[in-house]
Amino acid sequence: MEPITWTGSFGAFLNPLMLAAVVVFFAGVVANFAMNLVGLRAGEVQINPDHTLTINRTPVDYALMAMKYSVLLFLACWALFVIGGLTLPEYEQKGIIGAMGQRFLPVWIALIVMFALSIRFKRKLGLYGKLFDSPIGMVGFGLVMFWMFSAIFADLIITHGPIDVISQMRNEVPGSFLPSPDEGDFPLYILGGDNLGRDVFSRMVMGAREVLKIAPAATLFAFMVGITLGLPAGYFGGRLDTLLTFIANLVLAFPVILLFYLLVTPEIVAAGIPTAMAAVLFLFPIIFFVVLWNSRYHMQPQKRLLYISISLVIGFWLYSGLAFNADPLGIISMPGNILIVFVSVVFVNSPTVFRIVRGIVLDIKTRDYVAAGQTRGEGPWYIMLWEILPNARGPLIVDFCLRIGYTTILLGTLGFFGLGVSPESPDWGSTINEGRRLLTIYPHPALPPALALMSLVLGLNLLADGLREESLKD
């Protein structure tokens, strides 16, 4: 059977429309640029004596308007393809885009529900609610949540197992039908097959799960380490600060890729260095929470005991599972190769977080409310964790989003070099690496994970921008 087309039966009229939208958009860009060169400006808002506003539209305004509507038209075409994919019965009619849209149905539903609820209650949701005032932040958040939901619903979305091989499908182009599908099998490889005959689409979706399992958690750990060390460095200053800053600089100065190669070297793994590093790095969250509760409740012994013991029990349970793969209950485990990736990512990210936290603390510790805490006899850790840290949250949240993006790229890089993760893992970096070899002949196995990686990181950056913009407003 012939492979299905990209756009299916809607393509006949939507394709020219999309093309027109693109042409109009670029014509608008060129016209706008030219008009700006000759000195035409966008119309300004005039205020009439009766306090109404008037805008005198100039050609520049019309060019901008045309660009805006062409973008909307372009997006509307995509939406139509997805709707087509959901409604039309045959795969030939849906097209590849439509088929993908249909597979992502759980994601669309989740996104629509989440956006509807968030916008409805945005005035009650603090900074998260304010995000929905910023178009850029909304786009970013949408992209991030798209991949987040894809990772969550991956089992519903994938069409074939990520490591299932159908050897006839090797390097088949997108939209190819299976040669002899069994009963209940999905009849085609939506985005084609890779050089071993695995489904590129399913691997991309499962890759989201692999990446999002590690990146946010690793970033969170990096933040715990950075915060726990950055707070005292900035607050106490002096020799402690000098020492910690020096160590941070040392780590930052070491070439990252070289460090990874060293960490995965069998001799080093055998010497137990990654495990030792994990043992140290994973201790920080426990320290963080114990100090957090202790400083807050030190004059209420019962509450202190309760909170600290809860933190210790949960902390050490997770600790034993994550760092030593020795969870007594057998629920939490981390395979050795993932542990190495995790440890290396935390290790190279925490110095940067350390420096950011230290800088913010240096600024905030001069405030009067810190002095007020000191004059009522608060301990230094209370002041650091309860007076300073909450007020540093703005820049930290923004950096957290950006850093998940860096970590995602770092994971991609690691996967690309075949470090850490298992060889047949569907994570995006490894997939791109495998697709790279035949890139000139068959670009389709390498491109989808690359685009996925790009859109996730773009989404995280836009989200960070939106958060930054909205947190500055009041």
Next chain:
Amino acid sequence: MLDQAPETNAVVPERYDGPILEIENLSISFFTRLREIPAVMDFSTKVMPGEAMGLVGESGCGKSTVALGVMQDLGVNGRIVGGSIKFKGRNLNDMSAEELRKIRGREIAMIYQEPMASLNPAMKIGRQLMEVPMIHEGIGEKEAWQRALEVVSDVRLPDPERMLRSYPHQLSGGQQQRIVIAMALMANPSLLILDEPTTALDVTVEAAVVDLVKDLGRKYGTSMLFISHNLGLVLETCDRLCVMYSGEAVETGSIEDVFDKMQHPYTQALFRSIPLPGADKNARPLKAIPGNFPLPHERPSGCNFGPRCDYFEAGRCDAQDIPMSRVPGNDRHETRCLRFEEIDWNAAVEASQSTERTEKGDVVLRVENLKKYYEVSANKMFGGGETRVVKANETISFEARESETLAIVGESGCGKSTLAKVLMGLETATDGHVFLDNLGIENTPIENRDTGTVSSIQMVFQNPFDTLNPSMTVGRQIIRALEVFGIGENDDDRRKRMLELLDLVKLPRAFAERMPRQLSGGQKQRVGIARAFAGGARIVVADEPVSALDVSVQAAVTDLLMEIQRNEKTTLLFISHDLSIVRYLSDRVMVMYLGHVVEIGETNQVFSPPYHPYTEALLSAVPIADTSVKKQHIVLEGDIPSAMNPPPGCPFQTRCRWKKDVPGNLCETEIPPMRTLAEGHQIKCHLAADILDRMEPVITMDAD
């Protein structure tokens, strides 16, 4: 400088005899996503050549917006929605960006509050000054340098050559502000706009800068628009003034008319809420203006001041927009009040309840020969390099009794904050003793003090916007203080106590759930006071608690502090540089200079001769908003020396005007001893007794 060849393509005429600035019915609004916010409404004023016009009002009243409107620099959201601004007869609203550029800096110059923000830190001062005439008049580099030199000596800076070759950060705040003034004068503008030019400076430096501005105005014949919240300062600098309230001019006229024959209830209320010489916290308490400043989008109909006005008449004052009306008989005196002819302006202030003078109790706090030195080393990491010693406090001795208010007066760098830190236990003393009820605490840092000691000495901070943690509710912050001080058996107990504390500082109980950003400055300061009294503090160190607040709010917060003090028998250490308020509320005054106590005594002893020369200068420097007060004119030369490198001998000898009356070079070689002049009145000065006796009072009231 005046005979520069006039530019041929000047936008406005070089010579113009009509009003320099004529603003008619100006309205300015800011547009947000939600609504239009009117910032200035129906504002009219006229500035004649050589005239200095004062613009007075509380923060948020629109006075700076008027200045920005004149500069046509309202940002993206601001728009002039009505009226005209004529500069030398030409309407600035109609000018093109090109024409405005020619006028800004050349014809109209502006001086801002923060000098460091107006200077480019990466450029030498000479370059920055020379740029002005080089851009506006296209003159050569040599000529520009000459002119810069001239102007820098005009603003009375020592060693102009060196000044021109230095970077802004190498100068002190006062010197920087002089450079900013010099820069404004470089183009010899016709109109100078000064937006709170001295707020960031110390009083004695402020006095010198104000003096300079006045002289320069006279010398160059420049018209001035002087924006300030300080009525005393406007009295000293301006010929006419305009009082603004909530976006409107409420009263305008000559200084004498407005100060002595005010015709608007707001002006009257404003004057009643600032302490004037002769006011006393027991006999005549300050009268705070009731209510709050209306938000721009919540202004009442009719008179904006109506809801807070004593003379409000329902159905009349809130019925229509109120126009400015002429006060007959006076020179260009106008008021925005419907009832100004009916109100008896000379009626005595309603005798607000006067209170008993509280009895002083036992000595609670005794400080003996306290010294605090800091070591500053050049290189922290290796501990090498030279170490230099900052002598922040030198042999400070005083005692404070129960229910007493001891004011600590001095300018920045005098060591008052260090003293507060040592008392609080944030620093330990280098030498000397601090006794709290005979318990020596000078070497006990706060972490080693027991809860009782910590809660006994508490502090109220200066900056209301900084004193509360922005991410914790008000109630939570007070409860935390209660927790730390071990008050209350359980959470419910503490919550009850917290609500009582809110009652104590006269805040509604609903504020417990509010976040600090939802509170006004005065309300935040009240929460700060509640927090300080949470543990039943016996000594409260108040570090300029009201200096960042508007005058009408200042009175209310000061009164609250006094009332709590009376009820709780607290010892109040009131740190301030504002001598009017110190005179109003303190029982005893301690004057500090460069880490030394130079004078200490009962309030009336300190405020009347014989003075320490520094006290004398301080008294002269404080602007007083009363036309009947005559002051001796004493201007201190130079800046406060650095505590890192204090002068030998008497700390004040570098700026003292009495130095010549001390025989020999005693002042330069020996630190004067503390001398007792009268019971409880001590000064640190070498001046002979007969010279001290000859000193004349700095402040005298006209005998009317």
